[in-house]
Amino acid sequence: MLLEVRNLSVEYYVEKKRISALDDVSFSQDNGEILGVIGESGSGKTTLAKAIIRAIRPPGKITKGEILFDGEDILKMNYREFKNQILWREISYVPQASQNSLNGTMKIIDHFYDTAMSHGMEDPTEIIERAKELLKMVNLDSKVLEMYPHELSGGMKQRVLIALSLLLNPQLVIMDEPVSALDVVTQKHILDNVRKLNKELNIAIIFITHDIALAKYLTQKLVIMYGGEVMEVGKTEEIMTNPYHPYTTFLLKSIPSLRGDISQLKPIREGEISLSGCPFSNRCEYATDMCKVWTPESYTYDRRVVRCINYANKNGKN
Template structure:
């Protein structure tokens, strides 16, 4: 049984030129203990999708249709008060993009934990502090951090504080949007190892959003590839890494240098605009066919994995 099921999610932005679809008919699921890496270029809809999962979509954005089912509960239909009190932080946490700026500069770190804890029913401040200390230890930070202000911490330390805070109520699902962007390589690897530890010890499910393919592959059990607001490919990380199906996925993986690989085989992703009528990758696709220009491909199942591409139409699910 899936922990989270996203069904036919469509999100638009109201602009001066009309409606812009940022996420189109997106469907995927995550089971308990899985790590899904969501990859794609800037503007592919990754952050918009993440915000929708925790009801952080605000005008001019709007959720046009779809369902977000967490343990069978449609998060888009319950009241805002119920979602904030019963689900956010308790069952699902969100570490947003540029999360270092999410800490209040006027509050000490302990106050962030107390505010989050008391707003969700914890009244004993000593209990909250004890939980905070254990969580900071989990992300390898000392207790003394609690008395620090955010500006006194490095970027990597603030990132780990946010991860610790997201675990205050041991949620089943954590959504992390570019959690290691702008950090040095050593700090990136350290935080990724912490995320893996959390997943292995607590079977916490994680949605890890990134545009860095090597990080996505290192961390994930499954990959969700997005382009132009749409799912291009979704499935087992090892299978996709060894045998990517969608031309966009193939292009992404071909653009990444390997430590001992032949550098002459590296190919940058072909430049081009997004096609708004049919397959969004049409203008950049080396395998483009006439049908792709004005027709949207359905989602096909190939050996258990999902791909949206007319190349696989004969294998329609």
């Protein structure tokens, strides 16, 4: 097992109030696995990504949990040690709106230089050759190295960031909404690149998205999040064909099909995240009075992890 997140909680302290961004989040990921993290805006997806790379800043704080990478809890590491030994070398991150992460005053090659030299690579020739190799893997010409970000399209800049994230041969790449600002054709092209990189390099990928259709196309395992909590975890194919949690069911019913009957589409009812009981209880048509006051545990049922009171007596606590 490459990554195991155990009971991770993140809180923000604002105006003497404590706001929970992640609550008791747990899941695992194998070597070379593409794992999708799905949820609406505000579900905690980006907070989860930042927690894994230890980028939670005040007023935020990781208050509980473990993040085991290759068996070692990286939260217990000295931050300097984590930054020098793990970040970019073992775990890299392609942030949300990553197209804006490129410095407009620097050529693309300078971005590769900066990242490489800050982690011990000092031979410019070696860095250039490595950059060319990575750009080729994401279907970009080496001429891109001498260009500035404003000379590239959105899709090209996105592929540059993906290439840059692979510079130091990490075992895990976290991609936060990497294609959300791109057109459908460019999205598919980049997702195909990601799938190819995963297959050729055996790199594990956490693919964060609000679009369950994209996750279906790319991932092998899904983590469904809502209100800072994990609602369901399981194999992508199994969740897509037979969702267990009501929130997952409603997500799937809201996806339009080119051939399906659009009259069967069912939007998720509106409502605020419940601050007591199940966070989805205000929007769930199956919610009982118990759901509104009793916080469910995560239960393992039929190789699936489900956080719903309906599964409390079907198997054991996860």
